[in-house]
Amino acid sequence: MLVLPRESRKLFKDPFGTLHRDMNTVLPELAGRIVYTVGDVVTHNLQKNGITPAIAVVDGQTMRSPCSRMPELSGECIRVKNPPGTITDDLVKALTYAVDHPPVTIMVDGEEDLAVIPLVIAAPPSSVVLYGQPREGIVLRTIDDGAKAAAKELLMQFVRVGT
Template sequence: MLVLPKESRKLFKDPFGILHRDFSTVIPELAGRAVYSVGDVVTHNLQKNGITPAIAVVDGQTMRSPCSRMPEISGECIHVENPAGTITDDLVKALTYAIDHTPVTIMVNGEEDLAVIPLVIAAPEAAIVLYGQPHKGVVLRTIDAEAKAAAKELLRQFVRVGA
């Protein structure tokens, strides 16, 4: 399991992509692309707009409270454990599997926020990863070599613990 040290958490406060304050501005950018979502509200908003994400990573929470807009489960559903502030090997395996077996919903027991990092690394070029930026909007990251390099750099901030 990878753990994000407390002193590195500030690196994850800024959007890892383009921040859209209004969800409706994201929709036109999704046409013809594989769309991956991280977060219950983002996934719900995609579905409300008739878009089923190829991969949805959800945890039943929004801003650490139960989500009242639980998205529908699409395709296969994989359950993984992922405590807050971590990226577990099971989460990475589920994301890697999901890339080739869409649509997949990954239901996280714990916290899904940091799934963006391994998802960007695993996603094919030209795909789009969306996730919520609390109280600010939705972040859109188009997958390219620069996105993958930036995600790998963020991943270097983590410390491996356990086997």
């Protein structure tokens, strides 16, 4: 399991992509692209606009409280444990599998926030990852070599614990 040290957490506060204030500005950017989502609210709002993500990573929470807008689960559902501040090997395996077998919903017992990083690494070029930036909007990250390099750089901030 990879653990994010407390002193590195500040690196993850800024949006890891382009911040949009609402879904209406995001929708035009999604045409013809494979879309992946991380977070219950962003997944729900995308589905409300008629788009089902190829992969949805959800945990039943929004800002650490139960989510009242639980998205509809689509395709295969994989359940993984992922404690806050970590990226577990099971989460990475589920994301890698899901990229090759969409649609997949990954239901996280714990916290899904950091799934954006391994998802960007696993996702194919020109696809899009969306996630919510609390109290600010929706972050859109188009997958290209720069996105993958930036995600790998962030991943280097983590410390491996256990086997």
